[in-house]
Amino acid sequence: MRSSAGHEYLTLRDAESTLECVRFRGSIRPGEETPVVGEVVLLVGRIDLYAPRSRYQMIASAIFRPGGMGLLSKELEALKQRLQAEGLFDAARKRPIPVAPEGIALVTSKSGAVLHDVLRVLRYAAPQSRLVLVHTAVQGATAPAEIVDGIQRANKLAKDEHRAGRSDAPAVILLARGGGSSDDLAAFSSEVVLRAIAASELPVLSAVGHESDITLADLVADDRAGTPSIGAARLAPNLDAVRRLPLQLAVRARDAVEILITRAAAAFESERRALVAAGPATRLERAEERLALTADDLSRAVRGHLRDALEGVQQAGILLGALSPLAVLSRGYAMVEGSDGSLVRSWRQAPAGTVIRVRLGDGEIGAQVTKSGKGGRDGGKAS
Numbered sequence: 001m002r003s004s005a006g007h008e009y010l011t012l013r014d015a016e017s018t019l020e021c022v023r024f025r026g027s028i029r030p031g032e033e034t035p036v037v038g039e040v041v042l043l044v045g046r047i048d049l050y051a052p053r054s055r056y057q058m059i060a061s062a063i064f065r066p067g068g069m070g071l072l073s074k075e076l077e078a079l080k081q082r083l084q085a086e087g088l089f090d091a092a093r094k095r096p097i098p099v100a101p102e103g104i105a106l107v108t109s110k111s112g113a114v115l116h117d118v119l120r121v122l123r124y125a126a127p128q129s130r131l132v133l134v135h136t137a138v139q140g141a142t143a144p145a146e147i148v149d150g151i152q153r154a155n156k157l158a159k160d161e162h163r164a165g166r167s168d169a170p171a172v173i174l175l176a177r178g179g180g181s182s183d184d185l186a187a188f189s190s191e192v193v194l195r196a197i198a199a200s201e202l203p204v205l206s207a208v209g210h211e212s213d214i215t216l217a218d219l220v221a222d223d224r225a226g227t228p229s230i231g232a233a234r235l236a237p238n239l240d241a242v243r244r245l246p247l248q249l250a251v252r253a254r255d256a257v258e259i260l261i262t263r264a265a266a267a268f269e270s271e272r273r274a275l276v277a278a279g280p281a282t283r284l285e286r287a288e289e290r291l292a293l294t295a296d297d298l299s300r301a302v303r304g305h306l307r308d309a310l311e312g313v314q315q316a317g318i319l320l321g322a323l324s325p326l327a328v329l330s331r332g333y334a335m336v337e338g339s340d341g342s343l344v345r346s347w348r349q350a351p352a353g354t355v356i357r358v359r360l361g362d363g364e365i366g367a368q369v370t371k372s373g374k375g376g377r378d379g380g381k382a383s
Helices: 071-086 114-125 143-163 191-199 216-220 228-234 239-278 281-323 325-330
Strands: 007-013 018-024 042-050 055-064 103-108 130-135 173-177 204-208 335-337 355-359 364-368
Touching (some): 071 191, 071 216, 103 114, 114 130, 114 173, 130 143, 143 191, 173 228, 191 216
Parallel strands (some): 018 055, 103 130, 103 173, 173 204
Antiparallel strands (some): 007 018
């Protein structure tokens, strides 16, 4: 840098050219630090022709350092403040994410690792779920418009399939992308994408980047998952909770019956003491009538609670049966076990010559592997 009476000169060099930049003293803010030789800065200004030397030069009006809040950060902060003022981040407008939905719309790129990660989780945790891939670019200049189109297509597909009577129509959108730099994730902080998320009729679960990455899409979406795999696991059923449900319902029914019996016994004892103290036959008759009414009420209440508990146990049994691996086997799937009884999940666990046991819906088959290798294909169905 060199100075003259009215302005400062900053010379920028790159691999191809040398551009002289001029900054007039009047544009320097009070207390602003002067750049030193070798420092990397971002200049904002205009290009002008310096006639005495017949060379172009840049008239700089402002300097930004990478360590501070640059123009992009300021624009994002301004967008964040504007959307927050509109209420797009408010918890009151957000909808709950469905528990164990039968249909899931995955809005992401088909060429990335996200699709394989989500399929891997759902195959294990929710084999009954239907996964619909809505392909879109997730970075680059066209990504914001494509993501908006993907969200809208997912909503249209869900609406059409719901009208057609499909029970496994998408009930939630999993908006996902793998990790990357802030530039890679920039599409998920663009205003058009944020407004498309807010306008979505389906709930949106944002699973963009790693757990430490926060985009504005995470703030607008109905909920956020740290990674795509965590998002897929969030949409899978909690099998342990389903298994515990019948026992919990039985315990609640028992507790309700015990409370009713305790109250009836207390009422009976109170009446008995009153009769002993008073003694007239009319009071005894009235007490007997009240006792009979109490017994009828108790009987109806017990029957009602037991009936509700039985219905809950039956519903839990139906749900547990639907989620049971045996139910999956009965639909034509098979489960392969090694000779030690462990589950074979990859062809690498069963090289040629391995003795395996194939469990079917109505029995099992003993077999020996003659060929083992990578194969199969990813589809729209997590199975």
